[in-house]
Amino acid sequence: MIDSSPRACATIDLRALKKNLSQVSVHCPESQIVPVIKANAYGHGVEQVALALKAMHKKFAALAVASTEEAMQLRTLGINTPILLLSGFRNRAEMDLCLNHKIEPVIHSMYQFEAIEKYLQTEILSGVGRVWVKFNSGMNRLGLDKEQALQVYGDLHRHPETEVVLMSHLASADDLDSQSAIEFTKRQIAEFDSLKQQIANSTQGPVQASLAASAGILEHPQTHHQFVRPGFMLYGGSPFVNRTAEEAGLLPVMTLRAQIIAINNVETGGTIGYGATHRCEQYTRVGIVSIGYADGYPRSAKNGTPVLVNSKHGPRRAGLLGRVSMDTIAIDLTGIDTVKLGDEVVLWGDGLPADEVAHYADTISYELFCKVTKRVEFVYTDE
Template sequence: MITMVDHHQVDAHSWAEIDLAAVQHNFRRARHYAPDSQLCAVIKANAYGHGVEQIARALSHEFRGGDCFAVATLAEARRVYQALGLRDILILRGPVNAAELTEILATGFMWVLHSPWQADLLKQELAFSEDTLAPRMQFQPLRIWVKTNTGMNRLGMSAQAFADIWPWLKSLPQQTSLTLMSHFATADEPALPLAASQLRNFEALADTVALDRECDGMSLSASAGILAWPQAHFSMCRPGIMLYGASPMVGEHGPAFGLLPVMSLKSRLVTINEVRAGDTVGYGATYHCQQDMRIGVIGIGYGDGYPRHAPSGTPVLIHAGGRVFEAPLAGRVSMDMLTVDLTGIPAAPGDEVLLWGQGWGQQLPAERIADLCQTIAYELFCQITSRVKFIYQ
């Protein structure tokens, strides 16, 4: 549960309270939806902006046999390994050159092989080690996720390339574990036909190489697949945005799936101005006061990562006089400040403000803010800047 923060302990004008118990709860919700699958917790991009070391450590306490982490790059994998000492980390982008592949093989990280040129790098690396009897031949077991393109048309090899590479991987003398993977493009909108087509393509690829489902893994579902496509759970699911309390489903918010907000972005009222009818507020004079009104100035802006394009009317929650009020933005977001309409709200300078998350027994879903800004909660979380102080609870 989020607790109140003592103003004297907060030396920043805006802060983010990170609820580690909530991220653990959300991981358990993923387990609830996919009880027969292992879970690969996606903590790339600094755990979606939440702080990767703290989030990874909290999630590791929820792991069962076969669970693991996923990051985008080798540098991210190093960071998690240095923090936790775990090697069960999947590098989603795979190696970008021979030097990265050498390090990955030496450390024993899991990695995604998504293109034939990466298979060529692996062949060269293995051949070099055998020919020279170099120390590098003492590799950790190979743990490779082979990514195929089933309709996303991003990373993933063609059906023909996969049919050529998979048997070669199976024939390697090194101890090797293989997982077939792909990625949904539209799992968040189940009515669209593409996801069903991708699922069929994925299973057909497995059949093409007579994949042994008892020995080899299969992974297709990220958060949306976990929630909406139980027939696509297979042996491993990859929860991402749902871990942080936001819904991946179009038009839905996290609470609909029993998810709890992890990040609560907060600031406080800096001052309150009395503005006359006919006056304008903010840059561009885009907000016109229809009556005399009180305008509150909040100490957060796009320099902190709050979206600049949040339109007038976007809500914030203000804790004033022991009660919680919803106030709408009035005028453009500035670098360091935003302004809100305080009509009917007995607020005073210093009162706390919630931009998204939860506080004082109420929630303001990040998805609601994202919808108004024509973006997604993923972006809101990831763009919080270093000027915001993070408080882990």
């Protein structure tokens, strides 16, 4: 019989999260840290991650999220740390939420700037706390052009109780091999530094700045400035195209596990799964594992995508066979004779990098983490 453990379980190692965070201080000892916990902490569970960060008694400059809904979720948890709203406010109601709940908006468009300016002119206030002025240094996603950023920073800086931070985001800092990517990153850094100097000249004072996310923190020290924004590296994923998390000194935080619920013997010529896409070229021992695309395992995973089978004699690698189904996958157990019903299978995490699985599925490990669904039981450890 199979034991009563969950059919699919994601174990979140909060101790690993904290160790990954400590790497930020190693690389950026002079910078203030803004942990990024958007998108449900990259799929890891924002409530538990935020409370774990709070329990560290480490003073963060802010916690970064993408939406006002995410920001207010933190406030209902009793998190009083300033919150950086990466996507900025969309309307007056969201702006009011920011001003009333110590949420620091990113100003990436002129309509946001005009709304803040109007507020400052009509309210009996000399400032709105801290705001972040986003410069489009080349990614062409969110951000002001150079002239707009110069104007917005200068106008907001004139309000004595408004703290202004210049920020931008690097598009290709994760690629350390492509010469074109390296050159593009250099151009973005140069554009940012040039604007920062222009602002310093016009305001006659120092400019607070933030450019580095995970890749910048680990490999581009010239981008560290006053604030750094670690995101993916906190969760143990490699922010680099061709470098593993282990090589970057990071520990996996999420380990996704399921169970073997059936073992079938398939003769030569037999096929596996929907569409009969895999035909066995030899006698094959097939394990059926209790996880599928409804749990967040990628349907795009190819034949041979690795899993780790924890059998009687320790972990052994096996490969995916055929298509991923809604509730199950099939794996090749040929030659792993000690496997039995109920044995644990690691889909990614401890012993099997998510980046490797993502490669087989033509995606990135960011997406793997974010797509784990509510059907999967989450268990948090901190020891």
